[in-house]
Amino acid sequence: xxxxxxxxxxxxxxxxxxxxxxxxxxxxxxxxxxxxxxxxxxxxxxxxxxxxxxxxxxxxxxxxxxxxxxxxxxxxxxxxxxxxxxxxxxxxxxxxxxxxxxxxxxxxxxxxxxxxxxxxxxxxxxxxxxxxxxxxxxxxxxxxxxxxxxxxxxxxxxxxxxxxxxxxxxxxxxxxxxxxxxxxxxxxxxxxxxxxxxxxxxxxxxxxxxxxxxxxxxxxxxxxxxxxxxxxxxxxxxxxxxxxxxxxxxxxxxxxxxxxxxxxxxxxxxxxxxxxxxxxxxxxxxxxxxxxxxxxxxxxxxxxxxxxxxxxxxxxxxxxxxxxxxxxxxxxxxxxxxxxxxxxxxxxxxxxxxxxxxxxxxxxxxxxxxxxxxxxxxxxxxxxxxxxxxxxxxxxxxxxxxxxxxxxxxxxxxxxxxxxxxxxxxxxxxxxxxxxxxxxxxxxxxxxxxxxxxxxxxxxxxxxxxxxxxxxxxxxxxxxxxxxxxxxxxxxxxxxxxxxxxxxxxxxxxxxxxxxxxxxxxxxxxxxxxxxxxxxxxxxxxxxxxxxxxxxxxxxxxxxxxxxxxxxxxxxxxxxxxxxxxxxxxxxxxxxxxxxxxxxxxxxxxxxxxxxxxxxxxxxxxxxxxxxxxxxxxxxxxxxxxxxxxxxxxxxxxxxxxxxxxxxxxxxxxxxxxxxxxx
Numbered sequence: 105x106x107x108x109x110x111x112x113x114x115x116x117x118x119x120x121x122x123x124x125x126x127x128x129x130x131x132x133x134x135x136x137x138x139x140x141x142x143x144x145x146x147x148x149x150x151x152x153x154x155x156x157x158x159x160x161x162x163x164x165x166x167x168x169x170x171x172x173x174x175x176x177x178x179x180x181x182x183x184x185x186x187x188x189x190x191x192x193x194x195x196x197x198x199x200x201x202x203x204x205x206x207x208x209x210x211x212x213x214x215x216x217x218x219x220x221x222x223x224x225x226x227x228x229x230x231x232x233x234x235x236x237x238x239x240x241x242x243x244x245x246x247x248x249x250x251x252x253x254x255x256x257x258x259x260x261x262x263x264x265x266x267x268x269x270x271x272x273x274x275x276x277x278x279x280x281x282x283x284x285x286x287x288x289x290x291x292x293x294x295x296x297x298x299x300x301x302x303x304x305x306x307x308x309x310x311x312x313x314x315x316x317x318x319x320x321x322x323x324x325x326x327x328x329x330x331x332x333x334x335x336x337x338x339x340x341x342x343x344x345x346x347x348x349x350x351x352x353x354x355x356x357x358x359x360x361x362x363x364x365x366x367x368x369x370x371x372x373x374x375x376x377x378x379x380x381x382x383x384x385x386x387x388x389x390x391x392x393x394x395x396x397x398x399x400x401x402x403x404x405x406x407x408x409x410x411x412x413x414x415x416x417x418x419x420x421x422x423x424x425x426x427x428x429x430x431x432x433x434x435x436x437x438x439x440x441x442x443x444x445x446x447x448x449x450x451x452x453x454x455x456x457x458x459x460x461x462x463x464x465x466x467x468x469x470x471x472x473x474x475x476x477x478x479x480x481x482x483x484x485x486x487x488x489x490x491x492x493x494x495x496x497x498x499x500x501x502x503x504x505x506x507x508x509x510x511x512x513x514x515x516x517x518x519x520x521x522x523x524x525x526x527x528x529x530x531x532x533x534x535x536x537x538x539x540x541x542x543x544x545x546x547x548x549x550x551x552x553x554x555x556x557x558x559x560x561x562x563x564x565x566x567x568x569x570x571x572x573x574x575x576x577x578x579x580x581x582x583x584x585x586x587x588x589x590x591x592x593x594x595x596x597x598x599x600x601x602x603x604x605x606x607x608x609x610x611x612x613x614x615x616x617x618x619x620x621x622x623x624x625x626x627x628x629x630x631x632x633x634x635x636x637x638x639x640x641x642x643x644x645x646x647x648x649x650x651x652x653x654x655x656x657x658x659x660x661x662x663x664x665x666x667x668x669x670x671x672x673x674x675x676x677x678x679x680x681x682x683x684x685x686x687x688x689x690x691x692x693x694x695x696x697x698x699x700x701x702x703x704x705x706x707x708x709x710x711x712x713x714x715x716x717x718x719x720x721x722x723x724x725x726x727x728x729x730x731x732x733x734x735x736x737x738x739x740x741x742x743x744x745x746x747x748x749x750x751x752x753x754x755x756x757x758x759x760x761x762x763x764x765x766x767x768x769x770x771x772x773x774x775x776x777x778x779x780x781x782x783x
Contacts, residue, residue, distance in 0.1 A: 128276065128278065128749045128750045142486065142487040142488050142608055143403060143404050143405060143406045143486060143489075143573070144404075144486065144487070144488040144489055144573070144577065144583060146577040146583075148577060148580055148581055148582065148583055195683060195707075195710070196707065196711075196712045196715070197685060197705050197706075197707065197712075197715070197717055197782045197783075198782070198783050199213040199215070199216070199705075199717065199719060199782055199783075200213050200214050200215075201213070201670060201717030201718045201719070202702075202718050202719070202720070202721060203718070204670070204671075204693070204699045204700060204702045204718050204721045205699055205700065205721065206694075206698075206699060206700055206724065207700070207721075207723070207724070208723045208724045208747075208748075208758050208759065208760050209723055209760060210720060210721070210722055210723065210742075210744065210760075210771055210773075211720060211721045212719070212720050212773055213719060213720075215775060215776055215777065216773055216774065216775055216776060217315070217317065217773070217774055217775075217776050218317075218771055218772065218773045218774075219312060219317040219318065219319065219771065219772050220761050220769050220770070220771055221268065221309060221318050221319060221320065221741070221769070221770045221771065221772050222249050222268070222270070222305075222307055222309075222320055222769065222770050223235075223249060223761065223762075223767040223768070223769040224248075224249055224250065224251050224253075224301075224767040224768050224769065225237070225245075225248045225249060225767065226248060226249040226320065227247065227248055227249075228247060228248055228249050228305055228307055228325070228328050228329070228330055229247045229325060229328050229329065229330060230325055230328075231247060232244065232247030232248050233247075233248075235248060237280075237765060240280070240281075240297050241293065241297065242293060242296035242297045242299070242300045245297050245300035245301050246300045246330055246332055247330060248330075249270075249305050249307070250270075250272030250300070250301045250302065250303055250304070250305055250330065250332070251272050251274070251275045251276070251280070251298075251301035251302070251768055252272060252273045252274050252275065252276070252745045252746050252768045253270045253271065253272060253273075253729060253743040253745055253768050253769065253770055254270075254271040254272075254273040254366065254367050254368065254729040254743060254745055255269075255270070255271040255366070255367065255368045255369035255379065255380075255467075255677070255729070255730070255743075256268065256269070256270055256271075256729070256730040256731070256732045256741045256742075256743050256770060257269040257369060257370075257371050257377055257732060258732055258734055258741065259371075259375060259447055259448075260734075260735065261308070263311070264310060264311040265308065265309070265310055265311070265321065266308070266309055266318070266734075267306055267307070267308055267309075267327055267447045267448070268305075268306070268307050268308075268309050268318075268741070268770065269304060269305070269306055269369075269377045269379075269445070269447050270304060270305050270307070270743065270770055271303075271304050271366040271367065271368070271369060271379055272301060272302055272303050272304055272305065272366070273302075273365055273366055273367050273382070273745065274302065274365055274383075275298040275301050275302065275418075276746055276749060277290065277294065277298055277418070278751070278752050278753065279748065279749075279751060279752065279753060279756065279765070279766060280294075280297070280298070280301075280753070281294050281297075281753060282753040282754060283753070283754075284752075284753065286416060286417075286419075287414075287416075287417050287418040287419030287420075287422070288414065288415075288417075288419055290418075290419065290422075292422060292423055295418065295419065295420060295422060295423050296423055298418060299332060299333040299334060299362075299420060299423070299424075300330075300332045300333070300334075301332075302332060302333045302362070302363075302364060302365070302366075303330065303331035303332040303333060303335065303362065303363060303366065304330075304331045304363075304366060304377075304379055304445070305328075305329070305330055305331070306327055306328055306329040306445075306447045306450065307320060307321075307325075307328050308320075308321040308325060308326070308327050308328060309321055310322075314778075315774055315776075315778075316734075316738035316739040316772065316773075316774025316775065316778075316781075317739070317772050317774055318739065318741075318772045326450075327447065327448065327450060328450065329447075329450040331362075331363065331445065331454060332362060333361070333362035333363070333364055333420070334361050334362045334424075335361065335362050335363070335454065336359065336360075336361060336453065337359070337360050337361070337362065337363065337443065337453060337454040337455065337456055338358060338359060338360075338453050338454070338455050338456070339357065339358050339359065339360055339438065339441075339455075339456050339458060340455045340456065340457055340458065340459075340510075340512075340513050341457055341458035341459035341460075341512070341513040341514075341555065341569065342458060342459060342513075342553075342555045342556075342565045342566060342569060343458035343459075343462075343565070343566045343569040343570050344357065344358050344458055345357045345358055346566035346570065348434060348437050348566055348567070348570045348571075349434060349437055349438055349458075349570065350434060351426065351432050351434050351435055351438070352432060353426065353432075360438040360439075360456065361426075363379070363381055363439070363443050363454070363456075364381055364384045364387050364439055365381055365382045365383045365384050365386070365387070366379045366380060366381055366382070366443070367380055367381075367382040367383075367465070367466055367467075367485070368380055368382075368465075368466050368467035368468075368588065368589050368677060369467065369468060370467060370468040370469045370470055370480070371470065372444070372470055372478070372508070372512075373470060373472065373478070373500055373502070373508070374500070374504075374505050374508040374509075375446075375447075375448065375505075376444050376445060376446050376447070377444070377445045377446075377447055378442050378443070378444055378468040378470070378480070379442070379443050379445060379468075380441075380442050380443070380465030380466060380467060380468050380482070381439050381440050381441055381442075381443065381464075381465055382464045382465055382466060382485055383406075383464055383485075384436070384439035384440050384464070385405050385406040385407045385436070385464075386406075386417070386418075387417075387418060387420050387427055387439075388407055388413075388421075388427050388428075388429050388435070388436050389413045389414045389417050389419070389421050389427060389428055389429065389430075390413060390414075390421070390428040390429040390430030390431065391407045391408050391409040391410075391413050391429050391430075392408070392409055392410050392411065392413055392430070393429065393430025393431075394409060394429045394430060394433040395433055398433050400574075401571050401574060402429070402436065404571070404573050404574055404577075405436070405440065405463075405464075405573065406464075406486070407429070407436060437462070437570050438456075440462040440463055440464065440465065441456040441457060441458060441460065441461075441462055441465070442456070442457050442460040442465055442468045442480070442482070442512075443455065443456050443457070444457055444512065457512040457513065458569045458570070459494065459512060459513050459514065459515060459517065459555060459569065460480060460482065460492075460494050460512060460517065461482070461492055461494070461517050461552075461568075461569055461572035462569060462570050462571070462572050463482075463484040463486075463489065463490075463492075463572050463573050464484050464485050464486050464489070465482055465483075465484070465485075466482070466483040466484070466485035466587065466588040466589060467481070467482060467483055467588065467589040467590050467591075467677075468480050468481070468482050469481045469482075469589075469590050469591050469592060471592045471597075471599075471638040472500060472638065473495065473637055473638045473639030474635070474637045474638075474639060475499065475639065476499035476500050477495055477496045477497070477498065477499050477500070477515070477638075477639060478495070478496040478500055478511050478512070478515075479493060479494065479495045479496075479638035479639060480493065480494040480495075480512070481493050481590040481591075481592070481599060481601075482494070482590065483584075483586075483587030483588050483589065483590055483601060483602075484573070484587060485586050485587065485588050485604070486586065487585070487586055487606045487608050487609075488583040488584070488585075488606070488608070488609075489573065489583070489584065489586070489587065490519050490520060490573075490576050490581040490582065490583070490584060490587065491519070491520040491581075491582075491584060491587045491590070491601060492517065492518065492519050492520070492572075492576075493517075493518045493519075493520070493549050494512070494515055494516070494517050494518070495515050495516050495518070495638070495639050496511045496512065496514065496515040497514040497515045497516075497554070497555070498510070498511050498514060498515075513555065514554075514555040515554065515555065516551055516553070516554045517551070517552045517553055517554075517568070517569070517572075518549035518550060518551055518552060518641070519549070519550050519552055519575075519576040519579055519581040520547055520548075520549060520550070520581060520582060521547060521548050521549075521550050521579075521580060521581055521582050522545060522546075522547040522582040522616075522617045522645055523545050523546050523547065523616075524543070524544070524545040524615060524616025524617065525540070525544060525545045525546070525616070526538035526539070526540060526543075526545075526616055531614050531615060531616055531619060532611060532614065533609075533610070533611030533612065533613075533614035533619075533620060533621035534611070534620070534657075534658055535619055535620040535650055535657070535658025535659070535660070536657070536658070537660065538616070542646055542647075543616050543617070543619050543646060543647035543650075543660075544616070544644070544645060544646035544647070545616055545617065545644070545645055545646075546642070546643070546644055546645070547582075547631070547642070547643045547644070547645050548641055548642050548643075549640075549641045549642070549643075550579045550580070550581065551641075552568050552572070552575050552576065552579060553565050553568040553569065553575075558575075559579075560575045560578050560579055561578065562578070563575050563578070582615075582617060583618070584601075584603055584617065584618060584629075585603040585604070585605060585606035585609060585618045585623045585626065585627070586603060586604040586605060586606055586626075587601055587602075587603055587629075588601075588602045588603070588604050588675070588676050588677065589601070589602050589676065589677040589678045590602075590678070591678040591679060591680060591686075592638075592680075593680050593684045593686070593708065594680055594682060594684060595680075595682075595683060595684025595709065596636075596684060596709060597633075597636040597638075598630055598631065598632050598708075599630070599631040599632075599633065600628060600629065600630055600631075600678055600686060600708070601628070601629040601631070602626070602628060602675040602676055602677065602678050602688065603618070603623075603626050603627050603628070603629055603675070604626045604674050604675060604676055604691065604692070605623055605624055605625060605626040605673075605674050605692060605696075606618070606621075606622065606623045607622045607623070607624050608622065609621040609622055609623050610622070616647075617629060617645065617647065619647065619650065620650065620658055624652075624673070624696050625650075625651040625652035625659075625672075625673040625674065625696055625697075626651045626673065626674050626675050626692075627647050627649060627650045627651055627675070628647065628648055628649040628651075628675060628686075628688070629645060629646075629647055630645060630646050630647070630648050630708070631643045631644075631645050632644045632645070647660070648660075648661075648662040648708060648713075648714065649661055649662060649672075649675075649706070649714070649716070651672045651673055651674070651675060652671065652672075652673060652696075652697070653671045653697060654666035654667070654669050654670070654671060661706075661714040661715075661716055662706075662708070662713045662714030663713070663714060664712070664713060664714030664715050664716075668715065669714065669715060669716040669717075670704070670716055670717065670718050671697050671699075672688065672690060672693075672697075672702075672704050672716060672718075673690060673692055673693045673696040673697045674690050674691050674692030674693060674696060674701075675688045675689075675690060676688075676689055676690055676691040676692075676727070676728075676729075677689045677728075677729060677730065677731060679730075679731050679732060679733055680733075681705075681733050681737060681780070681781060681782055682737055682780075683782075684707075684708065684709060685705055685706065685707050685708070685782060686705070686706050686707075686708045687703060687704070687705045687719070687731055687733065687740070688703070688704045688705075688706070689701070689702070689703045689704075689727075689728040689729060689730060689731050689742065690702055690703075690704070690727075690728055691727040691728070691729075692727075694725070699721070700721045700722055700723070700724065700726070701721070701722050701726060701727050701728040702718050702719075702720060702721040702722065702728055703718070703719045703720040703721075703728050703730075703731055703740075703742055704716055704717065704718050704719060705717055705719050705782055719740075719782070720740075720742060720773060722742070722744040722747070723744055723747045723748070723758050723760035723761075723766075724747065724748055724757055724758045724760075725746060725747055725748045725749040725750055725751070725757055725758055725766075726744040726745060726746055726747040726748075726749070726758070726760070726768075727744070727745045727746060728742055728743075728744065728745075729742065729743035729744070729745045730742040730743045730770075733781055737780035737781055737783075738774055738775075738778070738780065738781065739772050739773065739774050739781070740772075740773050740774075740781045741770055741771065741772055741773075742770070742771050742773065743768070743769070743770045743771070744760070744768065744769060744771065745768050746766075746768060747760045747761075747766040747767075747768065748760070748766040751766070753765075
């Protein structure tokens with residue numbers, strides 16, 4: 105039935121952790137990050153125009169530098185008026201919002217249809233066998249669609265064909281293999297299968313009739329490709345070849361095998377995919393045996409350096425010793441990057457772009473500056489970590505792939521510093537609006553380095569790019585509540601960031617850009633860059649949505665009547681339709697508001713700004729990944745990840761999508777009358 109407002113107070117489920125994920129998700133996706141102290145132990149806040157403190161490189165790397173300002177900080181005076189919106193005002197979303205519940209299926213609005221496009225195990229490359237869950241092999245999985253699908257991108261090949269890129273973030277071995285307990289006891293072939301199920305897939309798809317539905321294309325699969333944890337890749341940019349990236353297997357420091365825990369991503373104007381390594385830290389063991397001088401940097405990235413570092417781990421080191429840091433301490437430095445992949449060339453070598461920094465990347469959204477350079481917006485998905493931007497030195501040349509192929513290797517890497525305009529006594533962590541009626545303020549992009557020069561005292565360029573978190577600590581960046589996906593509105597150019605949640609923020613740690621402590625439900629941040637220019641170093645910001653149950657006084661929906669909106673928690677991935685409406689997928693609703701994760705849509709301009717509706721919900725235990733709206737506005741792809749996460753092989757909690765065992769999949773949704781999505 106359509107829902108325009110909540111009918112009951114939604115309560116958190118017992119037994120959930122952190123921001124609402126299941127205990128199993130915490131184990132397999134992020135290595136129980138919420139059960140450990142947040143890696144950012146700096147005392148950063150916004151201090152205005154502070155002078156740089158002298159910190160030696162040795163002290164930074166050994167002690168985890170705190171409180172120092174970057175020498176390239178830009179002042180905020182004279183920013184000027186807030187941006188006007190040059191694009192169309194968002195017309196009202198016309199679909200009937202659904203009531204999000206707890207069913208084991210994908211629920212969609214009246215008048216819409218859906219189709220599963222591709223599932224875990226579906227054949228991808230020629231020679232791939234038909235999937236048989238009881239007869240899995242690593243050789244087969246390397247040719248089949250991988251496990252948990254996250255970021256989805258679509259590149260058209262004419263009207264009725266296209267290439268679908270899908271990240272395979274992580275594996276849940278409890279659901280994949282009968283009798284699985286942990287990596288220490290696992291069959292070695294199961295570990296190899298899991299490694300093969302990571303990475304990503306390129307699959308050619310075809311439109312179903314004249315609808316907005318899609319299916320796998322038949323035929324030669326010319327473009328199809330699997331990327332795994334062992335695919336050869338090239339390290340590029342200023343840090344490539346540095347001693348921080350050299351290993352026994354790669355003494356030049358320019359080659360690495362595979363990518364890990366790829367969560368969100370983006371697309372470049374020249375048609376390549378940017379896929380982002382996130383919780384890579386959990387795959388490594390042996391941190392207690394790493395050299396002492398490397399341990400502070402390892403800890404800053406969430407890698408244990410004491411105790412039993414092997415307990416509960418997947419134990420990839422049992423089949424490949426490079427995952428043991430006591431033997432290969434630099435191997436972890438070769439993960440945590442944005443990886444550029446050409447979906448049109450299955451023989452191309454993926455490139456890890458070191459110039460975009462190393463952290464737990466959540467997304468890499470591109471936007472052109474006014475003078476034609478490329479800006480890339482990135483979040484670091486960790487409690488109390490930061491928002492980043494890269495701006496290329498060179499300009500984008502339309503139609504010239506060769507000229508654009510190195511744009512992401514030279515330029516400037518920035519981190520965000522935000523300042524509120526309300527008195528501290530009005531920010532008590534409750535989420536109550538300050539006296540001026542808005543959470544808002546000013547911000548600056550603080551330069552960390554160019555490809556030739558470091559602006560952080562005591563850091564070389566290579567150290568900034570490999571130990572980016574430490575450099576941002578030293579630059580006095582603003583601690584945020586798990587910055588995830590960042591997207592720009594095609595209608596206004598404003599930039600939006602999903603702050604998923606932060607249950608570790610104490611009331612006294614609340615500030616204007618992060619106004620609740622603890623923040624279990626998350627919020628949305630809006631940036632208006634000076635002159636609407638992606639190359640600007642100054643911006644205004646505000647918080648248009650503070651998530652949660654609308655009956656909770658701490659929530660806010662851009663001033664819209666809260667009796668006419670639905671509950672939302674843990675915003676994760678974002679996208680826009682061509683009208684500039686913001687679409688938000690969630691990760692954590694079962695444990696915070698007691699219903700399945702879902703896809704929501706909300707106008708962020710105009711008369712109906714803040715009117716949040718639920719468009720689709722995903723099955724039991726699943727996270728709503730994607731989303732991606734095609735250029736013709738006829739299809740939205742979502743990727744229900746980890747359905748039935750808390751079950752086991754023998755006792756599944758979900759049977760979606762085929763009624764037997766859970767299979768992470770990609771779904772296409774379209775209007776049955778051919779209308780644009782949401783219209």
